[in-house]
Amino acid sequence: MANGPVAWSNEDAQADANGNELWAHLEEIVSITQPIYDIIEIFESSTMRLSACFVLMYFAEKQVLKRVAESVYYAHLKGEVAMLLEDYFDEYIGSPLFLLATFLDTNFRFAFSIDTQKVVRNEYQRYVRAWTGSDEKTAMALLTFDLFAGDRDKLPYDYLSGQVENQYGNVLAVARRILGIVPHSMSCEGSFSTLGWLNGQRRSSLGTRNLEMSAAVYTHLRASVDDRPKPKWSVGKLRKERQQELAKRAANRVPFDCRRGEIPASTSLSSDFSIYEKFRQKLSDVFADPPENIYDILEMKDSIVLGNEVNPHQILLKRNYKIT
């Protein structure tokens, strides 16, 4: 297109389109941020749980860190990226509530470290105390919890459904309550999206009460007829397409000389190395045996791999991931 008869109005943009430098850098940046984009899309589901949120965030952060470290042009940024990720670690991955939720969800076969297990137990105690308001009940619940913690690895992943008889009544009740929480406020965003559509140009004078009722009626009417089949897509086909695309791109790429570009070249090691290593260690410390990928924590071996990346949501969807 650049060599065609159509003239570009922006010369810089034309130069970028014709060159290789920008494309090479763009590919790396897209690759680094891709795990986060993937999980944002998955997070918006109304059946998302705290445990799944924890797992997805854990692997997304790990992937981002890994990709930055392996990047040709941006490896020197791994310290800065690790610092950024660490800010988000404490609120979700390191949060006692999220850890407790993951511990109670036997879909995930994590081997938690001793320190993490202590945090989880304390959080369980705090939660039950706040919920029941009774020290006696909390003490009873803790006994059951200890029994559950010992048997956790042997339990079937669907013990939460209540179909399997078990002796962890208290734990089951707490698990159902915590895993019933939706970790996002997308219900508000979705409602506002509907309101924005209803309060369009042609219905701009609708009052607030009428708008509220319209949104409720609209949602109800649409929900009752929305039984269209969900689009089917083939994972194998997508994977093949993605691999072909990557191979094609690799073959067409002209070797890039970073000295000519405006963008700073990568450095193999930097002073940020210690920060990066520290955060990596922090991520690993959550578990006794840190999982490398999602296969390590799921029993199912026929998991879906999209391109070179794991798509955990598909795995969760494949399993009957529902509390009844």
Next chain:
Amino acid sequence: MNELLNPGDTEDEDVDNGSCNVNSSDGDTGNCDHCGRPFTPIWGAYKKDYKANSKIIERAKCKFCSKKVLPRPKENMLHHAYSCRLMHADADYDFFVGVQGQANIKRFFGTAKKAKTASEEKNLALARFFFSVGYSFLSIENMYFAKLLSTLMEGNFKPYGRRKLVNAYLPRLFSEIPPLKVDSESVITLSIDGWTKRGSENLYGISMSADGEERLLKLIPLEEKSATAEELLKYLREVCKDIEMEHIGAVVTDGASTVKKMRECFVAMNPSVVEFTCCVHKMNKLCEGLMQLEAFKSVKKRSLSLNGSIVKSNKLSAALRRLTEQHARNGKIRSLEIFSHTRFSTVHACLRRLLLLQQEV
């Protein structure tokens, strides 16, 4: 005719006529508990004209044309109903089709009730259509729309106005929405967020998620008030009055300081509830932070500039479309995307699409 179909709605039916003041058990016909046999439903279209100082009904007075007819036999009132023009003008067509040829009072009212249901169903169906699409409410008064309906219904239906649509049918459809089923073990997640309506009116919405279902609970116009944590907490607690507290599991909001403070106060009052920042908002912030890194920033800026110079130029867009059509992948024609600075995912999607169309660009 509505009075005929809903006889109970008629004003001062009994009071005027000096009938019994004891609470009526049968509102439709104005009967009272201790006055013997119930009145026939045809009285819904007539007023009772009593003999002076007596309980004897001397005449039946038509509510539409004020004509007085003998109340006995009851078929007198039915015959007048056939011929009363004012009653005809106010009636549904279906109703009168039903009336034709009916000589028996019981059959007459059986038909009238059926006609009422059918007519109301049509009105409701029209309302449902308008509330499920984004058309202007004014289009219900469009002449050609009325003609279309009239043609389709062979003259049996005439649409009502937009005021009736909004003032009568919207509350009715709203009242028909079944309440959210909350099982004994359901956990409700409450969320609150701000939104700006057309005309820059600031609103706050409170919604809930439970068992995979999401629902907007309340839309609060701020009007002249400020969105302080205290004010928002007051609204949230008001909404919670309709929900059993033990079902509320968490309050999740974005990272704004006022709502953050609000949810902290809420949790302090209700210790069994947990609170945290929405993970999607947080991930958006993380990506925003990543893209703010100096090295990423320049690449992002240049890439978006390249994207913008193609999207905004009609010539370049047309040329790109031609090329993408030639190289369509699996029959899919992809084009460049536009983005919003406040939504990271749109920036990422835009960059990814640009990369996908590298060859064509």
